Amino acid sequence: MTKRVFIIAAVSLYIISAYFSFYYFSTGSISGLTQKINLPLVKYKPPVDSKGNVIIDTSAPKTEECPLSGEMLTKAHKALWEKRRPLGVMIENSIDARPQSGLTSADIIYEAVAEGGITRFLAVFYCKDSDGYVGPVRSARVYFIDMLSEYGDFPLYAHVGGANCNRTTGSGCGNGAPADALGKIAKLKWVSYNDLNHIPYPVMWRDYDRLPNRATEHTVYSTTVKLWAYAGEKRKLSNVDDEGNEWNSQFDGWKFKDDESVNPSEAGKIDFIFWQGKSDYDVTWEYDSKGNSYKRLNGGTPHLNKNNDKQIEAKNVVIVFMAESTARDNYTEGSHLLYKTTGDGEAIIFQDGKAIKGRWRKKDVFTRIKFYDTRGSEVALNRGQVFIEILPKGNTVNY
Template identity: 45%
Template structure:
């Protein structure tokens, strides 16, 4: 066989394997209210994005953040479970890819005053194949939030295998992933093209640890191969014990907003991680600034916004070992500031066990009703000042 034929065969095999890996033609659609959206009727583009009829009404509420989507999108997400992805926040990693598409985002310090994000994806990525980057390693306190969703957990390694004597027992995230039975999507067990190093993502040279890219369709395809869809290998649905937050019926700004600029830091002296959320009354949303610059999503080139911002104050302990790992109190109660509709609510948070939902309450003990849309949970060491 000559070289030209071998080349053609090689290209065909590569294209076929890539299509399978990204699951372009594998969109599963359960029944919704008696209607069936056939998988064959869902048209995808070359990037794996489902083409949604622009005239289709958005009537379906996302159980994670209350935002409305189409029945077509719901038919896709109901065959899946939430996907939690660790995304780093080193200055060399900015701007990140994928944060703007998350339903919920958590932010907390890892080591050395550097924060890390965990995006929770479910409804917002149903019809879209999203790139996440840079994906980084697991930390123990994020596992307590992953457990609220029985989510797939995408990360690149993490702190502490069970037999690692250099890591504090309470900080051994990799050991706990196994012990808790978390649906582990560690990149070390996932190959190209689902996850890969892309040193050219940004127009600057960065260290290798800042280059990992993973795709949402690829991760969901891998999860399906492990029998982790909307149900697990034991046929238990992810939302069997899920407790959704409460959401308001509308999206209406206050006539006279009392919190138009929210600002706080995580550690003193680490200005690159100081955060400002500026309220935009016209859009009834908050625009994010970090380290003095507008925080944008690399994929969309748009400034990151949120409908709700929560500052959860909690006890920080550490460093607890030679790796300078930290611990955060995620189970218990504490103070919180909740910002929505241009108003500031001084309230509390409560979580009674690892798998339970973190709930937020106002000063009268009434559960918070979030505005439908993206929610950011900023986990800040208690004692830090929050200005608004």
């Protein structure tokens, strides 16, 4: 009898305990079964090292979409990009500048001829830091400013000098000085604010040993960490400006999608030139079906990032054809160029091993350039680096 009572009591106690446990964990309440315990909402804080620098664990779940490239990254990445604004860096592509540093980490890269058939890059960083150095940093051009102006209010612009109008000599001042990049920066009211022109050491510096036996103009470097820190500390520009306005309040991003099934036979290799007789700047993109990406060759050789010796590869290669012309501005040291960056024109979007013919459209310099197929529908880009090649109208692309 005693044993039976004991068993009944034990079963009863188990049922009561189970009930209260279920009620507590499902309602957060146990006091009189009436009051709920309100747990505080804690915002994610990424791990930091002894100096307060965020530690990026690349093996962590990639749950956050980069607003610029659509790439899925970690919460630690997002914790960083939410506190800053897009940063455009002018990186040269002359033979003496190779291999460049930092290009594989950029969200978006634009390439166009700077002068004499020699191309230059505008590398836009936001969601990821450069993997070490970024450079060599060179001078500004008006059409790259038009591209950077899409990235909200006061995007950071790192460069060393720029095409300009010399009022003393008249060089670059003819025909209304249409290629005057420094003058355009002044009109946009970027000077000494979001314009990071030749920032002194230790933010920018000359490194004569990184690429030995190079002329002085090929030696300026920085890092995205230093540039973002300088902008925040000296210019009061983080994700908000000095008046508290967020940079992306009116930013119009692209559409993104996941990778699709590949078709390497359709566009397995892409070849084109910028200018005749300038084969050192000819470009080839080779499709890699394993990573569903395109690997870049520059002047016939793999285009490498010196920071990690990795070949530059993009998830999307977008070729836009724009009207190229000379500025006719009496520039005494060569010929400044212009591109018609607004309006619309032909485009070819390469992704998933295939080519999509269509058009690009850009209403004005502040409007996001977008890409449309032949039916007029906006093309969604694959998540990852977007490489935009600006070719003169009439050039041929082989694929």
